[in-house]
Amino acid sequence: WKASGIILLGVYALSQRAWLAALALFLCATGDVLLEIYFVAGMAAFALGHVVYVLCFLEWGRVLGPNKRDRPVAGLVVLVSLAMVGWLTPGMGDLLIPALVYQLIITTMVATAMVVKAPMLARLGAVVFMLSDTLIAIGKFTTTDVPPGSVWITYAGAQIMIAWGLSRIAPYRDRKA
Helix, strand or coil: HHHHHHHHHHHHHHHHCCHHHHHHHHHHHHHHHHHHHCCHHHHHHHHHHHHHHHHHHHHHHHHHHHHHHHHHHHHHHHHHHHHHHHHHHHHHHHHHHHHHHHHHHHHHHHHHHHEECHHHHHHHHHHHHHHHHHHHHHHHHHHCCCCCCCCHHHHHHHHHHHHHHHHHHHHHCCCCC
């Protein structure tokens, strides 16, 4: 069920000619399914989705330019990510390497979103996606309780914000730089 909503967002992105955003959404939907079957495969699908989101944000940067104002925000994202790694690493066990690689990729996605002129909604969605994944990590790697429903609410909200925001690139795609 979780994947079906993300697939619909992917179809929406396709309808807006936002091919890369659609691909990222379809990879995330695949990740939703795989997490239930084999957690590491689900992480890998999500990681690929984040790599494609990085490409989406870089496309915004190519078309509209860099966002120098929010470079400190990108730095803060990296610092918070490092602090989370420090807290979560002791509980990662056999998932240490895949979890660290995943953390690097999602941190790169969010930091990239901060340093380009992309819609604020998509940029906020990237941050909320990282929050959703952080809640999953806290639940998996610590003894801290995560509020029921918080992962789904943040994940769905993040994907909606990213899908809507990144699909707005279609009007700019054919503009000459």
